[in-house]
Structures are given as structure tokens and as C-alpha cells.
Amino acid sequence: MANDIITGRAWVFGDDLNTDVIHPPEFFSLHPDKVKRGLFHKFDPTLQSRLEPGDILVGGKNFGCGSSRETSMRSLLLNELGAIVAVSFARIFFRNATNNGLRCFTFAQPDVRHTIVEGDRLTLDVSASELQPANGDSISLAPTGPFIQKIWAAGGLLHMPPFGPSA
Amino acid sequence: MAGKTLSDKILDAHALDDDAGATHRRVRIDALLGHDATTALIADAFEERNLKVWDPDRVILTNDHFSPPATAERADISNRFLAFARNCGVKHLMLDRGICHQLLVESPLCQPGGLIVGADSHTIMGGGIGACATGMGSTDILYALATGTTWMRWPETIKVELVGSMPDHCSGRDIILSLLQQLGESGGQYRSLEFHDLTEPKLSQDNRFAVSNMAVELGGKFGLFVPDEVTAAYCEARDGVPPSGLIRPDVDAVYERVVTIDLGAMRPMVAKPWSPANVVEVAELNETPITVAFLGSCSSGRLSDLREAADELQGHQVDPGVRFVVIPASVEVFKAALRAGYVESLTEAGAIFNHSSCGPCGGIDKGVLGATDVCVSTSNRNFRGRMGHWESQTYLASARTVARAARRGRLAPDLY
Numbered sequence: 001m002a003n004d005i006i007t008g009r010a011w012v013f014g015d016d017l018n019t020d021v022i023h024p025p026e027f028f029s030l031h032p033d034k035v036k037r038g039l040f041h042k043f044d045p046t047l048q049s050r051l052e053p054g055d056i057l058v059g060g061k062n063f064g065c066g067s068s069r070e071t072s073m074r075s076l077l078l079n080e081l082g083a084i085v086a087v088s089f090a091r092i093f094f095r096n097a098t099n100n101g102l103r104c105f106t107f108a109q110p111d112v113r114h115t116i117v118e119g120d121r122l123t124l125d126v127s128a129s130e131l132q133p134a135n136g137d138s139i140s141l142a143p144t145g146p147f148i149q150k151i152w153a154a155g156g157l158l159h160m161p162p163f164g165p166s167a
Numbered sequence: 168m169a170g171k172t173l174s175d176k177i178l179d180a181h182a183l184d185d186d187a188g189a190t191h192r193r194v195r196i197d198a199l200l201g202h203d204a205t206t207a208l209i210a211d212a213f214e215e216r217n218l219k220v221w222d223p224d225r226v227i228l229t230n231d232h233f234s235p236p237a238t239a240e241r242a243d244i245s246n247r248f249l250a251f252a253r254n255c256g257v258k259h260l261m262l263d264r265g266i267c268h269q270l271l272v273e274s275p276l277c278q279p280g281g282l283i284v285g286a287d288s289h290t291i292m293g294g295g296i297g298a299c300a301t302g303m304g305s306t307d308i309l310y311a312l313a314t315g316t317t318w319m320r321w322p323e324t325i326k327v328e329l330v331g332s333m334p335d336h337c338s339g340r341d342i343i344l345s346l347l348q349q350l351g352e353s354g355g356q357y358r359s360l361e362f363h364d365l366t367e368p369k370l371s372q373d374n375r376f377a378v379s380n381m382a383v384e385l386g387g388k389f390g391l392f393v394p395d396e397v398t399a400a401y402c403e404a405r406d407g408v409p410p411s412g413l414i415r416p417d418v419d420a421v422y423e424r425v426v427t428i429d430l431g432a433m434r435p436m437v438a439k440p441w442s443p444a445n446v447v448e449v450a451e452l453n454e455t456p457i458t459v460a461f462l463g464s465c466s467s468g469r470l471s472d473l474r475e476a477a478d479e480l481q482g483h484q485v486d487p488g489v490r491f492v493v494i495p496a497s498v499e500v501f502k503a504a505l506r507a508g509y510v511e512s513l514t515e516a517g518a519i520f521n522h523s524s525c526g527p528c529g530g531i532d533k534g535v536l537g538a539t540d541v542c543v544s545t546s547n548r549n550f551r552g553r554m555g556h557w558e559s560q561t562y563l564a565s566a567r568t569v570a571r572a573a574r575r576g577r578l579a580p581d582l583y
């Protein structure tokens with residue numbers, strides 16, 4: 001069960017961050033170690049080793065566009081990323097994240113994303129839909145509807161009926 | 168009551184609950200598509216749960232990413248996939264037959280009005296014959312494979328009207344690149360793109376597939392053509408019987424917006440590195456020497472693409488500075504191209520043929536790019552690093568443009 005309060009450092013990206021950049025196809029594998037190492041490998045080969053559990057990715061429009069390969073999602077989970085906050089998400093990526101319990105939020109006001117700088121300490125309050133930078137005003141996030149929350153609460157799609165306890 | 172769009176009608180017909188006001192609803196699916204790479208990811212989780220495929224007759228699985236495998240690790244992935252498919256008793260396990268999306272549209276399981284999910288983003292290509300077809304990740308696919316259902320939100324629809332007559336040297340690729348130029352990479356995000364072919368003569372089915380395939384590059388959930396006589400003729404030739412009851416949108420359907428593209432004014436288009444929406448007309452390009460030309464992928468690699476390339480290269484030679492890799496989208500396409508003489512023309516001109524598979528699209532197999540390579544490709548994504556090295560560059564264009572550039576050794580404003 002993921003926490004209701006997620007704390008970590010910000011890693012800031014731009015618009016249209018695609019899944020080939022998030023996780024290059026060369027790292028497609030059934031071996032978790034290889035999948036884990038591939039995160040952002042071509043974009044910045046040093047990035048993956050600098051991530052810490054709970055860190056939060058901050059993105060622009062259309063985060064996660066491109067391929068449906070769920071190795072991108074597995075890699076984010078294996079690296080224990082805390083959440084992703086972006087202006088908008090690509091459809092398949094959002095589903096993959098939701099189905100695996102990774103919290104994806106959109107900004108209530110897209111422009112505030114520019115106030116977040118790389119390395120900022122962030123606290124994400126999942127039930128209040130609020131992002132609190134260490135220095136600065138709290139940032140409102142668009143509330144997630146009940147359907148998505150139900151999947152989060154179950155711990156992911158594979159814990160939903162008929163696989164998990166009936167709701 | 169406001170009228171319904173095509174995807175509204177198709178989803179309504181597949182809804183399992185009557186909670187019409189809910190944001191997300193359960194729907195039943197008509198068919199499911201999977202390939203070696205993404206299906207292998209679910210094999211353990213599926214088997215550990217002792218699950219059964221909801222309807223093995225409605226599942227198409229194929230190995231296309233690693234066909235045949237080039238490394239021992241890929242052979243292991245491939246074997247895991249094959250063991251899973253055989254264990255499940257899936258009826259349509261198609262070993263080394265081509266790219267999954269092409270195999271879907273060659274199958275009677277892909278019908279106008281159908282709802283199809285696939286473990287790959289370009290499943291959306293089934294929209295070329297009026298199906299609500301969409302790609303998903305492995306977890307979604309595991310759920311759908313076991314239950315025959317999935318969760319969906321009813322998308323808003325963008326109506327795209329195609330009018331006028333397309334010039335001979337343009338194709339479906341130029342249409343979708345032009346739409347990407349207009350709307351951008353997120354311009355169709357979560358939307359159903361509903362294509363109305365009002366052109367004269369109507370677009371061929373191959374051109375429609377090229378358009379639908381890249382609707383996902385706009386962020387689309389569905390990219391479907393309103394079925395018509397072209398759809399019916401294609402299905403009848405494929406299935407031996409005409410499709411039953413073609414669904415059409417209501418005349419008073421509510422659209423989020425309407426985009427009109429006049430094909431009469433269409434020019435050959437190119438997407439420059441590193442975005443499929445970074446589109447200009449060929450005539451606006453600077454002279455750009457190329458080292459690789461690629462004709463293939465699920466986006467193209469169909470018979471009409473091979474014909475256009477063969478026309479361009481008949482009696483000519485590929486520039487000595489260019490490696491020209493050709494991959495027919497399926498073995499059926501390859502056989503038809505053999506019969507038509509296109510394989511011979513292209514081979515005589517210096518092109519090389521690889522087995523029907525994904526190949527260098529996705530940086531997977533023979534033909535991947537090195538740091539200094541500049542490639543012009545009929546594939547659908549020129550994301551940075553996708554076809555190989557992070558420094559390599561890919562331009563996306565039609566089969567005709569790829570063939571002309573291969574002959575000239577460069578992309579140039581006067582290719583046409």
C-alpha cells in the first residue's frame with residue numbers, strides 16, 4: 001500500500017516526454033535488474049543511480065507519450081519513484097500507472113509547474129490533492145475521481161474483482 | 168437528444184453496466200491482440216493465478232518484435248511467449264507471420280464496429296476499418312485476457328473531414344503528418360479521432376491504415392474511419408462475406424471540434440527529428456544527406472507502399488551512400504509483392520529485404536542506427552534514440568519520399 005503522504009526530491013522534465021526516453025527499448029527484458037537500470041539511460045546515464053525512493057517526477061504536457069511497453073512503468077516502480085505530477089498525461093501511460101498503483105496527478109493550474117526546480121523537496125498529500133514545496137506556497141492538484149481512487153485503494157488493477165476481494 | 172459519434176455508439180453497444188453517467192465503465196471486448204515482447208511480461212502473473220483465457224478463439228498472438236530472435240535473451244523471451252500462448256490454447260498463434268497490427272487487420276476478428284484491445288499502442292490501426300481499437304499496457308491486457316472486459320472512459324470526439332482529391336504523389340502518410348503538424352503531439356490526447364472520407368476518389372484501405380496507425384502519435388484513443396463501400400469491399404475480399412450492419416455516427420453527433428483537410432492542397436510532408444509532429448513540407452527542407460532509408464513498420468510496409476517505392480526505383484539504383492532496408496508488414500504482403508515483381512525491382516535497385524517483423528523500428532533489429540546515421544523512414548516515431556543511437560537522426564515520410572531520397576542519397580527540397 002502506498003502512503004497517503006509522499007515525500008521526495010523533484011526531477012523536472014518538459015513536454016512530450018516519451019516512453020522511449022523514459023525507458024529505451026534496449027532495456028526491455030524479463031530481468032528486473034536490467035529493467036531497473038534502463039530508466040532514462042540514454043537521456044542521462046547517471047540519472048537512475050541518483051534516484052531515491054519517494055522522488056517525484058514533475059512533467060509538462062503529454063507525459064509518457066508513445067509506447068505501451070509496461071517495462072517503462074516497471075522501471076519507475078523498481079526505482080521506487082513516489083509519484084508523478086504533470087500538466088497532462090498520455091492515455092496509455094496514465095492507465096499503466098493507475099493499474100500499478102503509481103500516483104499520477106495533474107496541476108490544477110498548469111503554469112505553476114515552472115515554480116518547481118530540480119532538487120526541490122516536495123511533499124505530496126494524496127488525499128488532499130496538494131503538493132507542498134519545502135519553500136513556497138502549496139500547489140493545488142486536480143482531484144482524481146473516485147474510479148481511479150478505487151484502483152489505488154485496492155493496490156492496483158490485479159487486486160480488483162475478479163482477482164481481488166469484491167469491492 | 169444530441170446525436171452520437173461513432174465511438175459513442177460502439178462503446179454503448181459494448182457497455183456491461185447501465186450506469187451511463189459514470190466516468191469509467193466496464194465494457195466487453197470482441198478481440199484481443201498481443202505480441203511476443205509485451206505478452207511475455209504477463210505470462211508469469213497469468214499462470215501464477217491459474218487464470219484462463221476468456222475466449223481463446225478471439226485472441227491473436229504473434230511474435231513480431233523478435234522474429235526471429237537475434238540474441239539468446241530475446242530467444243528466451245520468445246520461448247516464454249510461445250509456451251504461454253500454447254498453454255492458453257490461443258487459436259490464432261501466428262508464428263513469424265508479420266507485425267501484429269497488420270495481422271489484426273488481415274484477420275476476420277477485426278470488424279467495423281468492433282471493440283478491440285491490444286498490448287501495443289498501434290493497435291489503434293484497426294480503426295482503419297472502423298473498429299474502436301486501442302493499445303494498452305500489459306496489466307490491462309492481463310485483465311482483459313482473463314475477463315474479456317476492460318474499463319473505459321467515453322472519449323470526446325474530433326471529427327476530421329478529408330475533402331478534395333489527393334495528388335498522385337501523396338499518400339496516407341502525408342495526410343497524417345499534415346494533421347500532426349496542425350494539432351501537435353497531444354492535439355488528440357484521449358480523443359477519438361473520427362475520419363470522414365469525403366474525397367474523390369476515396370482513399371484506399373492501405374492509406375486509411377497509415378492514417379489510423381499514427382492517430383496514436385496525436386495522443387488518440389481511437390482513430391477510426393467511418394465505414395463505407397471501401398471498408399465493405401476490403402472486408403468482403405478478406406472474409407468472403409460482406410460485413411454485417413455498418414455503424415455510422417448520427418448526423419447530429421456532437422463533436423469537440425471539426426478539422427477539415429483539403430487533400431487537393433496536400434504536399435509531400437516530412438517529420439524532422441525528434442518528434443512526429445515536427446512536420447514541414449518536403450519543399451521546405453534543407454539539403455540533408457542520408458545514410459539509411461527504411462521502408463517498413465506497421466505504419467507502412469503494405470503492398471501499396473512497396474509498389475510506390477518500386478515505381479520510383481524501377482530501372483534506377485539506390486545511392487551508393489545509402490543502406491535501404493525494406494520490410495514488408497506481413498508475410499502475406501511479402502508474397503503479394505513477390506508476385507507483383509516489386510521485390511525484384513527493389514532488389515535490383517540495391518534495396519535489401521528483411522523478414523516481416525518490427526526490424527529497426529524501435530531500435531530492435533537489423534538496420535538500427537549508429538551515432539552518425541541520418542535515416543528517412545516510413546515508421547511512426549522519430550523520438551530521440553528510438554531507432555538506435557541517441558545522436559542518430561530520423562525523418563519520417565511516405566514510402567515514395569523514402570524511395571526518392573534513397574535514390575538521390577539525400578532529402579532535398581526538390582525531391583518532387
Ligand code: SF4
Pocket residue numbers: 266267268287289464465466524525528529546547
Ligand atoms: S513496427 Fe514499430 S511501431 Fe509497429 S509494432 Fe513494431 S515496434 Fe511498434
